[in-house]
Amino acid sequence: MSVSSNAPTVAIVGATGAVGQEFLRLFEERNFIHGDLHLLASARSAGTTTEYRGEQHTITELTEEALEGIDIALFSAGGSISKAYGPTAAAAGATVIDNSSAFRMASEVPLVIPEINGDLAESYRTGDGRGRPGIIANPNCSTIIMMVPLHEVRRRFGIERLVISTYQAVSGAGAAAMRELDAQTRDVLEGREPTREIFARQCAFNVFSHDSKVHSETGRNVEEQKMIDETRKIWCDDHIRVTATCIRVPVMRAHAESINVTLRQPASEAEFRAALEATEGITLVDDREANDFPTPLEASGRDPILVGRVRPDESMPSEGGKHCAFDLFVCGDQIRKGAALNAVQIAERVMGS
Numbered sequence: 001m002s003v004s005s006n007a008p009t010v011a012i013v014g015a016t017g018a019v020g021q022e023f024l025r026l027f028e029e030r031n032f033i034h035g036d037l038h039l040l041a042s043a044r045s046a047g048t049t050t051e052y053r054g055e056q057h058t059i060t061e062l063t064e065e066a067l068e069g070i071d072i073a074l075f076s077a078g079g080s081i082s083k084a085y086g087p088t089a090a091a092a093g094a095t096v097i098d099n100s101s102a103f104r105m106a107s108e109v110p111l112v113i114p115e116i117n118g119d120l121a122e123s124y125r126t127g128d129g130r131g132r133p134g135i136i137a138n139p140n141c142s143t144i145i146m147m148v149p150l151h152e153v154r155r156r157f158g159i160e161r162l163v164i165s166t167y168q169a170v171s172g173a174g175a176a177a178m179r180e181l182d183a184q185t186r187d188v189l190e191g192r193e194p195t196r197e198i199f200a201r202q203c204a205f206n207v208f209s210h211d212s213k214v215h216s217e218t219g220r221n222v223e224e225q226k227m228i229d230e231t232r233k234i235w236c237d238d239h240i241r242v243t244a245t246c247i248r249v250p251v252m253r254a255h256a257e258s259i260n261v262t263l264r265q266p267a268s269e270a271e272f273r274a275a276l277e278a279t280e281g282i283t284l285v286d287d288r289e290a291n292d293f294p295t296p297l298e299a300s301g302r303d304p305i306l307v308g309r310v311r312p313d314e315s316m317p318s319e320g321g322k323h324c325a326f327d328l329f330v331c332g333d334q335i336r337k338g339a340a341l342n343a344v345q346i347a348e349r350v351m352g353s
């Protein structure tokens with residue numbers, strides 16, 4: 001085990017969940033150095049075990065006492081657990097990296113995508129690499145998967161407006177939602193009436209508007225609003241115009257997004273592509289000849305966000321070979337870069353590894 005007695009004590013809150021389990025895989029893959037590891041979940045799971053680095057580790061119940069003596073706490077057990085226990089963990093001395101939306105828009109809480117504003121996480125670094133107490137928020141998965149591919153484009157040309165349509169995997173609603181898609185698919189194929197517990201709508205063989213609450217006046221659902229608000233906060237740009245339509249599709253764990261981007265300064269297609277080629281955290285999959293473009297299946301289980309279908313939007317003005325808008329299609333693993341990987345990368349920045 002990559003455990004060092006001098007290394008930070010780490011807690012995973014929600015260790016039995018889809019994201020919690022991915023933390024363990026990422027720790028192993030990335031040789032994440034930690035000291036004692038506390039795997040916390042609800043009383044339902046207390047006493048059960050989970051495998052990590054070839055050994056069985058016992059899950060313990062999340063309590064206030066369980067959060068004492070922790071240096072880095074990775075939370076992924078839903079917003080209400082984060083609200084109830086995140087400040088407690090921080091007050092007890094931990095750097096909390098929170099996957100929920102509970103603190104994302106709080107002005108004192110940094111909202112971090114390491115490729116974009118990782119310096120905010122570094123400001124939590126202490127001399128001994130344990131991190132200073134406080135909460136750092138991990139953005140919404142759709143926001144991360146949209147913003148990472150556009151960061152260098154924005155740096156070179158500026159971004160005026162974004163129009164996004166998402167095709168979101170069920171993993172965003174947790175491990176139980178993934179089991180529901182699996183069970184419903186079997187039910188339909190075997191001629192049974194599919195049971196619905198997590199989603200109000202049948203997700204197998206269906207597509208539906210995102211299952212978050214819709215605002216009665218704006219008509220936007222919570223997921224769409226998050227994409228708008230979080231994009232503005234991360235890019236420190238209150239004026240960027242963002243509109244999104246968020247849709248759930250019967251895909252297990254990777255989101256796809258169609259993005260139309262209007263630039264502040266027009267670019268040729270070659271210049272736009274050069275910006276994408278220089279972007280950290282993405283892989284271009286864009287072979288027009290072979291009709292080979294990103295798919296959620298190919299993005300699943302992988303770190304980079306796949307980017308393709310790159311083309312000028314000819315419905316918008318262009319002059320002298322320079323275009324003010326482009327279209328692209330991206331796919332990214334919702335559990336990895338959309339959640340666990342981004343949080344582990346934040347922890348690495350805090351620890352200086």
Ligand code: A2P
Nearest residue numbers: 014015016017018041042044045062077174175
């Ligand atoms: P448990 O498995 O014991 O219910 P997902 O996002 O995949 O649905 O996972 C949610 C995670 O949050 C799980 O690890 C789950 O643990 C954990 N969790 C849910 N409710 C609580 C709670 N009241 N206290 C601690 N952990 C919780």
